[in-house]
Amino acid sequence: MSAPLRISLLIALSLLILAVCPFMGLTFISPAVLTVPDHPASEVFWSLRVPRTLAAFLAGAGLSLGGMIFQALFRNPLATPFTLGVSSGASFGASVYFWLGGIALIKSGSLGPLFSSLLGAFLSMFLVWSITRSRGGFQTAVMLLAGVVINFFFSSLVLFVQYMSDAHDSLRIMHWLMGSLANLETARLAELAFVTIMGTIFVMSLAPQIDLLTAGEELAASRGVKLKTLKLEIFIVASVVVGTVVSLAGPIGFVGLMVPHACRLMLGWNHRRLTPSVFFVGGAFLSLCDLASRMVLAPAELPIGIVTALLGGPFFLWILFRTNSAGDLF
Amino acid sequence: MTGGNPILEAIDYSFWLDKARILKGISFAVKAGDFLSIVGPNGAGKSTLLKCLLRLHQSGRSSGTLTVAGKDISTYGQKQLAKAISYVPQAGGWIPPFTVRDFAKLSRFPHASTVSGLSPSDEKAVDQALESVGLTDMAKRSLKTMSGGERQKAYLAAALAQGANIMLLDEPAASLDPKHASELAALLDKLNKESGLTVIMVTHDLNHPLKTGGLALVLAGGERRYFGPASGLLGGGVLEEAFQHEFLYLDHPYGQGRLVVAR
Numbered sequence: 001m002s003a004p005l006r007i008s009l010l011i012a013l014s015l016l017i018l019a020v021c022p023f024m025g026l027t028f029i030s031p032a033v034l035t036v037p038d039h040p041a042s043e044v045f046w047s048l049r050v051p052r053t054l055a056a057f058l059a060g061a062g063l064s065l066g067g068m069i070f071q072a073l074f075r076n077p078l079a080t081p082f083t084l085g086v087s088s089g090a091s092f093g094a095s096v097y098f099w100l101g102g103i104a105l106i107k108s109g110s111l112g113p114l115f116s117s118l119l120g121a122f123l124s125m126f127l128v129w130s131i132t133r134s135r136g137g138f139q140t141a142v143m144l145l146a147g148v149v150i151n152f153f154f155s156s157l158v159l160f161v162q163y164m165s166d167a168h169d170s171l172r173i174m175h176w177l178m179g180s181l182a183n184l185e186t187a188r189l190a191e192l193a194f195v196t197i198m199g200t201i202f203v204m205s206l207a208p209q210i211d212l213l214t215a216g217e218e219l220a221a222s223r224g225v226k227l228k229t230l231k232l233e234i235f236i237v238a239s240v241v242v243g244t245v246v247s248l249a250g251p252i253g254f255v256g257l258m259v260p261h262a263c264r265l266m267l268g269w270n271h272r273r274l275t276p277s278v279f280f281v282g283g284a285f286l287s288l289c290d291l292a293s294r295m296v297l298a299p300a301e302l303p304i305g306i307v308t309a310l311l312g313g314p315f316f317l318w319i320l321f322r323t324n325s326a327g328d329l330f
Numbered sequence: 331m332t333g334g335n336p337i338l339e340a341i342d343y344s345f346w347l348d349k350a351r352i353l354k355g356i357s358f359a360v361k362a363g364d365f366l367s368i369v370g371p372n373g374a375g376k377s378t379l380l381k382c383l384l385r386l387h388q389s390g391r392s393s394g395t396l397t398v399a400g401k402d403i404s405t406y407g408q409k410q411l412a413k414a415i416s417y418v419p420q421a422g423g424w425i426p427p428f429t430v431r432d433f434a435k436l437s438r439f440p441h442a443s444t445v446s447g448l449s450p451s452d453e454k455a456v457d458q459a460l461e462s463v464g465l466t467d468m469a470k471r472s473l474k475t476m477s478g479g480e481r482q483k484a485y486l487a488a489a490l491a492q493g494a495n496i497m498l499l500d501e502p503a504a505s506l507d508p509k510h511a512s513e514l515a516a517l518l519d520k521l522n523k524e525s526g527l528t529v530i531m532v533t534h535d536l537n538h539p540l541k542t543g544g545l546a547l548v549l550a551g552g553e554r555r556y557f558g559p560a561s562g563l564l565g566g567g568v569l570e571e572a573f574q575h576e577f578l579y580l581d582h583p584y585g586q587g588r589l590v591v592a593r
Contacts, residue, residue: 075424137388208447212436215426218419222384223492224412224440269427272447 003267010266010277014284018057021287022049026298051186053287056304058189059181059249060259060286061279062196066242067256068263068278069203069234072210072271074144081242081256084147084235085124088154090246093120095161095173113176114188114247121243124150129235138228140217143235178303179250181290188248199241200279206233207271214269254308255286258316265319285312335400337362337528338383338415338496343394345375345382352378354552355394358545362495365522365544366530367560371573374549376532377420380498383530384417398496412440416492418485418499421478421506430476430484431469434459437491459490462525463517479510486517497521499531511535515542536563536590548572564588 022045023029029049033041066081074083082088097116131146132138158177162170203210209230212220221227242256259282260274267273286304289311293304336359345353353375360366368376381387383396385403396403398414406414416437426433438452460466463483473481482502489497499518503511515535519542521527533539539546539560546563548556550572556562563569569577569590576593 139388208436208439208442211428212439215428215433215436216419216424218381218384218386219417219426221386221408222412222415222417222419223437224409226408227388270432 003270003273006267007273007277010263011280014280017284017287018053021053021056021291024291025049025294047186051189052181052184052290054189055181055184055192055249056287056290057283058192058196059245059252060255060289061283062192062199062241062245063252063256063286064259064278064282065196065200065203065275066238066245068260068271068274069210069238071260072214073231073234074140075214076144077261078257079144080253081238082151082251082253084128084143084239085150085154086121086239086242087246087251088151088158089124090117090121090243091177091251092154092157092161093117093123094176094247094250095158095165096120098169098172098176099161099165117247118243120154121239121247124154125235125239125243138231140231143231175303176250177305179252179305180301180303181249182301184248192244192248195241195244196279199237200275202233202237204272204275206230207275210234210271211269214271250305252286252305252308254305254312255282255289258312259285262316262319334361336360336397337364337399338530339395339397340379341395341397343382343392343396345378345387345390345392347378347387347390352390352552353382353392356549356554357394358547358554358557360496360528360530360545362528363522363526364528365519365539365542366547367539367542367544368530368532368547368549369534369536369539369563369572370549370555373551374572375552376549377500379549380417380500380530380532383498384415385411409440412492412494414494415496415498416489416494418482418489418497418502420500421482421485421502421504425474425481427472427474429470429472430465430487431456431460433473433484434488434491437488438493441493455493456491459487462490462521463487477510479506479513482506482510482514483517486514490521495526496528496530499529501532501534503533503535536569539563540587540590563590 023031029041029045033039034045036042063081067079070079070081070083071077073079094113094117097112127150128143128146132143135142158173162173165173209220209225212223212225213230217227260278263274263277263281267277286308289304289307292311293302293307296302296307339359340356343353343356344351356379368379370376382392383403385408398406398411403411428436434456435448438448438455441452442448460469463486465483465487468476468480473484476484486502503514506514515538518529518531522529540563542560544560545558546556546560547554548563548568555572556568564579578591578593580589580591582589
């Protein structure tokens with residue numbers, strides 16, 4: 001099967017999953033109901049399930065995109081969208097907000113955790129960026145180490161805040177850390193869509209340079225890539241996209257690590273082909289995980305962060321063992 | 331290119347990494363179509379010099395000038411420099427996860443437009459590059475499944491696809507068996523003589539410059555110890571001084587000049 005055909009099939013399958021997910025759930029909503037005016041199920045469909053599925057899709061797409069470009073930048077299969085500490089920065093911001101019981105500066109419902117976690121994400125980005133710059137140039141190894149240190153630093157601060165909080169706040173922090181799409185407001189969808197789609201388009205424009213970067217930094221520079229600019233662009237676009245997703249949905253793990261690998265095994269390393277595939281497959285995968293998180297313990301909800309690893313792990317292993325050795329992992 | 335103007339020139343060029351002065355006042359000039367072999371002991375600054383010519387160093391500072399086609403290389407944009415100089419890196423380490431042809435296509439980046447990607451003329455340049463190293467039949471092979479010798483040819487093809495007049499190579503034959511090493515050397519000689527490609531190669535094979543003629547630059551401890559015709563390596567203790575080692579000079583059994591052997 002040729003690569004373009006495989007990509008088309010993957011995208012078609014992903015769109016099919018996106019279309020089917022809103023109909024599924026605790027109760028199945030028949031498509032026929034949607035044509036009946038003012039039917040209660042129709043209301044559930046349009047105002048609850050569609051926005052939620054879309055949110056899951058966009059979050060999955062954004063996290064996968066972040067993972068893909070970080071893995072390419074570091075040429076490391078274990079790089080995740082969270083490698084540079086964006087997520088722990090965001091988690092720290094959110095936990096401080098919950099700890100203070102939402103009495104801090106912003107007091108407008110769900111915007112509180114959003115703003116505080118975005119602030120945390122940008123703080124960690126800024127720290128990683130300034131540490132990297134202080135060593136001269138923009139060296140990948142320095143950036144990676146700075147990211148790991150900042151990640152540990154903020155993770156410890158999250159634990160500290162949790163330790164200081166009372167049982168109630170501590171539980172809220174823990175729930176946030178497990179990730180959830182349950183409380184995402186429809187109004188935030190537009191922002192999420194804007195950031196992930198713009199990020200994807202930007203990455204598409206960088207694709208030939210990212211290909212060269214995966215071939216080696218020196219080689220890329222000798223072929224005309226401005227390394228410093230490219231690394232900075234990758235760093236910023238990944239951090240902004242991932243920071244936004246995490247601020248809205250919590251640090252949902254595993255998607256950003258595994259989806260890019262799965263796509264690479266199926267499609268190779270051409271990032272012009274890979275980027276749209278990673279976007280759609282990541283989106284579809286998280287939509288499915290969200291569906292599972294709503295259905296497994298229904299009417300209760302399983303935190304989606306648990307589902308992604310439980311569902312994604314075996315799926316990834318299946319792909320890993322099915323692909324012949326020509327599919328390159330790292 | 332008019333007559334005698336150098337296509338690439340270093341004038342009293344020095345380079346520092348942190349506090350260490352790696353290159354000390356290097357001067358040399360290469361004309362279009364020349365073949366320059368850079369030799370010297372490990373740590374002499376050979377690779378550093380190549381990296382300076384390609385502006386690959388992300389830190390460090392320099393003094394003196396490096397010019398390409400009469401223009402200081404610091405005035406070149408990265409893409410512009412890539413159109414003037416192509417590069418074959420040292421073999422070994424990470425193998426890019428691409429097929430031979432896809433890898434060569436990446437070298438067209440400085441020529442391609444961001445929006446529409448590669449044009450038919452880019453594709454043609456890639457095909458020609460593969461043909462000139464004899465890899466047309468292996469275009470779809472993954473670099474990872476090739477032997478070291480074949481892979482090095484693929485790297486050469488990728489550098490050719492870059493479409494530059496000057497090619498820099500960093501010990502291209504370092505990890506190759508004698509057969510592949512001499513094939514690669516013959517290929518480079520051919521590209522130099524027939525296509526007029528200017529070749530600047532770091533090498534440990536002292537006999538290659540003696541056989542091909544051309545120019546030789548001897549570096550040791552970051553200093554220039556010799557620059558001139560390759561035949562100049564034969565006498566005057568140039569190699570002995572640079573390598574701090576004794577050499578034997580033998581007549582070639584078939585009368586093809588002389589050979590150098592480390593004692």
